[in-house]
Amino acid sequence: EIVMTQSPATLSVSLGERATLSCRASQSVSINLAWYQQKPGQAPRLLIYGASTRATGIPARFSGSGSGTEFTLTISSLQSEDFAVYYCQQYNNWPRTFGQGTEVEIK
Amino acid sequence: EVQLVESGGGLVQPGGSLRLSCVASGFTFSNYAMHWVRQAPGKGLEYVSSISSGGTNIYYADSVKGRFTISRDISKNTLYLQMGSLRAEDMGLYYCVRLSSAYFYDYWGQGTLVIVSS
Numbered sequence: 652e653i654v655m656t657q658s659p660a661t662l663s664v665s666l667g668e669r670a671t672l673s674c675r676a677s678q679s680v681s682i683n684l685a686w687y688q689q690k691p692g693q694a695p696r697l698l699i700y701g702a703s704t705r706a707t708g709i710p711a712r713f714s715g716s717g718s719g720t721e722f723t724l725t726i727s728s729l730q731s732e733d734f735a736v737y738y739c740q741q742y743n744n745w746p747r748t749f750g751q752g753t754e755v756e757i758k
Numbered sequence: 759e760v761q762l763v764e765s766g767g768g769l770v771q772p773g774g775s776l777r778l779s780c781v782a783s784g785f786t787f788s789n790y791a792m793h794w795v796r797q798a799p800g801k802g803l804e805y806v807s808s809i810s811s812g813g814t815n816i817y818y819a820d821s822v823k824g825r826f827t828i829s830r831d832i833s834k835n836t837l838y839l840q841m842g843s844l845r846a847e848d849m850g851l852y853y854c855v856r857l858s859s860a861y862f863y864d865y866w867g868q869g870t871l872v873i874v875s876s
Contacts, residue, residue: 685862687803694853694866695803701860738803742861746819747793749803 653677653741657750663758670726672753674739679719683743686715686724689752690735698737699724729755760784760865762854767870774844778870780837780854787835788812791857794828794839797869798850807839808857822848841872849874 654677664670674684682702687695697706699715702722712727726733734757739750766778780792794806807818807828816828827840837854851869858864 683861687863694868695863696866697862697864700858700862700864706864740803740863745817747805749805751802 652746653680653744653748655739655741655748655750657737657739657753659753660751661754661756663756664729665758666731667728668758670729670733670755672724672726672737672755674717674722674724674750676720676722676741678744680741680743682718683741684715684717684722685740685742686713687738687740688733688735689738695738726755760856762856762865762867764852764854764867764870767852767872769873769875770844771876772845772874774874775840775842776844776872778839778841778852778854778872780867782835782837782854782856785856787830788832790859791815792830792837793855793857793863794837795853795855795863795866796848796850796872797853798847801850806852809837844872844874846874848872 656675658673684702686699688698689695698709703715714725716723736752736754738752761783764780770776791810793808796804796806809816809828825843829838853869854867855863856865
């Protein structure tokens with residue numbers, strides 16, 4: 652099973668600042684990596700797939716990069732609605748596995 | 759608009775059974791593989807089980823293998839998860855999820871809560 656490790660566990664960011672979230676896979680997943688956003692009391696929502704492609708309706712301030720084992724989600728200028736938990740997920744191998752999540756909180 | 763609506767969760771005793779349902783609408787259900795993903799209270803996301811569009815390819819996480827059964831009824835646009843021999847560690851929110859043609863999860867239901875307690 653591929654282990655996905657996200658860092659940091661919690662990221663404290665001010666409104667308007669840049670946030671950088673990391674995700675590492677225990678073995679290569681090529682670019683078969685997705686990012687999801689989950690707000691309290693809500694289901695996860697797809698943000699990024701193919702490591703760098705924004706899903707429909709996702710603002711341009713969200714960007715993804717990386718391949719192989721190292722991936723990054725960047726939020727260029729944090730808005731109030733961006734404070735949430737973010738999960739990465741690999742879909743290269745079975746079983747599909749998720750990182751433990753990074754909580755982006757208000758500084 | 760794609761919609762996935764889960765139901766069937768509730769309180770069950772350890773060792774008991776429960777059947778979850780997920781009614782799909784807004785897309786051609788028979789064209790898509792479907793998955794169940796769960797989330798323990800305050801924890802992260804965990805893949806549970808999946809079924810191919812035609813229902814022939816079925817997979818389970820090791821943690822539920824032999825206890826859970828996934829199925830689908832194309833005529834009712836409904837996905838099921840039959841859960842048996844339930845344990846405390848099975849407790850959580852169960853999401854019905856659509857697998858896109860490119861293999862990531864593109865739509866999620868709102869989830870149904872399973873509580874395992876005596």
